[in-house]
Amino acid sequence: MRDSQLLKGFTADLQHYPDHKLSEIPSDGSWSLGQMYQHLIEVSLEYLENAEECKKAAPDPDLEKSEGGKALFERGGFPAIKIKLPDLPGNTPSNNRTKEELLTGFLEIEKRMEQQEKNAAETNPACKQRHGGFGWLNAKEWYELVDMHLRHHLRQKKEIEQKIGLLSMD
Template identity: 50%
Template sequence: MNDRQSIESFKQDLQQYSLEQLRYNTGDGVWSLGQMYRHLIDVADEYLDHVEACSKACVEQPLGKSEVGEHLYEVGGFPMIRIKLPDLPGNTPDHSQNIEDLTEGLDRVVRRMIDWETRVDGISPHFKEKHEGFGWLTAREWLELIGMHFRHHLRQKKELEARWELFS
């Protein structure tokens, strides 16, 4: 399954949820399905903004990925561990959006990915943007990171769906 197919799979699953299921939260510090979807869309948009920034760069960046970043790209994805973001206002996604809003967000991400996939080979690999954990990434690496991030959240999606089944 390629990156866009992965996103399309998330989109198809989204259509099966009720609004109640999308917003269901156990209140134990775990996101709702809606919050997870909002997070995926927001992060994908952020990564695509970095692709665009690489395309507009004028200064070559000699530095590369961090050790963690090198490992991430060697294995082709995030480790199968839960990553807890600090409890800051910007790290808790809104879950008031409806299915249509989230579908539009996923569609926008896919459109932007298609656009950049056709142009990414023309961007110098020496023009990079810094990721706080993974070091300096090229436009192609930022684009690849979107798929890795969606795949990373597949397990969380299954867990949230199971919680709904358990508590509903």
């Protein structure tokens, strides 16, 4: 499982953060570490749910990725740019999760990744679920998107750590 080390790294760093630093917002318009972790949990579980839903979808080889989705998978990850979500209630993660809640969320991601790895590889690639920005993705692509999304947030994690006075745990 490619994502295993990445997940373990996020989890190990989370365990070392002082509790009071998890909710510290480094600057206006920025997320705290806790919010970033909560975002990663919510999005990862959503992607894994979509991978699972692909098994129930009717095969349709004509469903395709958007141009952005094609570029993402050709590149193998998100571009090294900041992506700002619109300021809507659903786009701002909770800033009051405890370290234990966040650790539980990451353990759930790990468990679901293990369950989905084989399922994603065995699901008919013509069975897809729609992503709002990337178009129609099959189970394997939804599974791979979890890793891409986690890697994309490594730079943000380091930036927040520096701004709130934590040394990077890399």
